[in-house]
Amino acid sequence: YFYSSELTTAEADWKKVNYYNVYKDIADLLEDEDYDDGSYGPVFVRLAWHASGTYSKKDRTGGSTGGTIRFHPEANYGANAGLHVARERLEPLKKKYPHISYADLYTLAGVVAIQELGGPVVPWRPGRPDAITAAAVAATPDGRLPDAAQGADHVRDIFYRMGFNDQEIVALEGAHALGRCHTDRSGFDGPWNASPTAFTNFLFTELLDNTWVPKKWDGPFQYVDKATGQFMMLPADIAFKTDPKFRQYVEQYAKDQDLFFADFSKAFVKLLELGVQFPEDAPVYQFKPLE
Ligand code: ZEM
Incomplete structure (x- = not known):
């Protein structure tokens, strides 16, 4: 291009x-x-x-x-x-x-x-x-820009370089409520939730409410929800669930959409x-x- x-x-x-x-x-x-x-x-x-x-x-x-x-x-x-x-x-x-x-x-x-x-x-x-x-x-x-295959340390390196703190990083990650991954762009596949054209706090609710299992396929390593296999998480997304400091904000934003909206807007x-x-x-x- x-x-x-x-x-x-x-x-x-x-x-x-x-x-x-x-x-x-x-x-x-x-x-x-x-x-x-x-x-x-x-x-x-x-x-x-x-x-x-x-x-x-x-x-x-x-x-x-x-x-x-x-x-x-x-x-x-x-x-x-x-x-x-x-x-x-x-x-x-x-x-x-x-x-x-x-x-x-x-x-x-x-x-x-x-x-x-x-x-x-x-x-x-x-x-x-x-x-x-x-x-x-x-x-x-x-x-x-962040590498989706990596975890919390890498995500922090990238966003601290821009000047963001942990709370702001989690708020920004909430944008993954929107859209999908394309095999012909990033190589990953699928949307994060069932309403990819609505801005919601669903990245956080989906992260916490589902069991995320490795997707069985020839493509790059990623996760799908165990129940339906329709929704996805990148390895970097899963780091927001496993890293305790990130996770405390994930839990807050999953419970409180207004707080997420306010913090997302600022970030x-x-x-x-x-x-x-x-x-x-x-x-x-x-x-x-x-x-
Ligand atoms: Zn994304 N993102 N992103 N992101 N992103 C993708 C898609 C979208 C990461 C990442 O590797 C990827 C932020 C942070 C991070 C959006 C917004 C924001 C895709 C899929 C990948 C692989 C691309 C494709 O195949 O089309 C990583 C590792 C991130 C941090 C850890 C932040 C911050 C965002 C905005 C505030 C959006 C909206 C999409 C969906 C695009 C689409 O075409 O549907």
């Missing part, structure tokens, strides 16, 4: 964009009965997360700034497999609103998806600048703003969900 000329457009100007209109137009792109479980919402959330989760607080590189995820080599890192689907779905909006930066568009798409799939309001600010060519920025190094705002130097006069939007 080599993007160069097509996605390299004129410089963004965040003040010239009506973000209420962009919000509405992203919301209109969510539903599609021919795609996955009927919604692009989950893959928009994954795009926003992968665009942002490369941040390192040590050297202040990475993060959503620059919209660098659209350029080779970052676009082609293994962790980002399949995200061209989300970028291509959003591309008409870059044509319609040429002044929005890709970095703002991709992060806003994650916010719209969370809200329109029934999640909390996520305050969002515009003003992330775009890199105009891949050469204009040093490439974001590979290996900054997701932080994620989307990692490493971004916003213009001082950029307002914070709190969009009302459309329905």
Whole structure:
């Protein structure tokens, strides 16, 4: 998926964009009965997360700034497999609103998806600048996103590097209530629960309520629920059940959806703003969900 000329457009100007209109137009792109479980919402959330989760607080590189995820080599890192689907779905909006930066568009798409799939309001600010060519920025190094095959130590290494604590990490992991794994993207297979297009605290309830057993197949090692075999957990997800410090938050969020929503919103705002130097006069939007 080599993007160069097509996605390299004129410089963004965040003040010239009506973000209420962009919000509405992203919301209109969510539903599609021919795609996955009927919604692009989950893959928009994954795009926003992968665009942002490369941040390192040590050297202040990475993060959503620059919209660098659209350029080779970052676009082609293994962790980002399949995200061209989300970028291509959003591309008409870059044509319609040429002044929005890709970095703002991709992060806003994650916010719209969370809200329109029934999640909390996520305050969002515009003003992330775009890199105009891949050469204009040093490439974001590979290996900054978590490896699903690993456990709690690795998950902590990755998220502590971004500046998150254990509670925030667990809250963010709750996004796995949404969407599914694809054998042609990550190699893993299946949704985490029965309602992958609704933002819920089901990642936590499913983790605790089911017995998770190794899936018998030729693919990468993962878990399925013992009762039906329909739902999945990654090895990294299971670490949230087995690690005592993570598990205390899993138990809280399984019991208290409002607490999860409030904590998720705060942590997701932080994620989307990692490493971004916003213009001082950029307002914070709190969009009302459309329905
Ligand atoms: Zn995910 N995630 N993620 N994640 N993720 C996948 C899918 C989705 C991990 C991971 O390896 C994977 C966060 C944290 C972590 C979403 C959101 C967020 C997939 C499947 C994998 C393998 C990709 C595929 O095959 O399509 C690991 C190891 C994580 C941390 C330990 C955080 C944080 C997220 C947002 C806040 C979402 C929404 C999906 C579903 C995408 C889709 O297309 O349905």
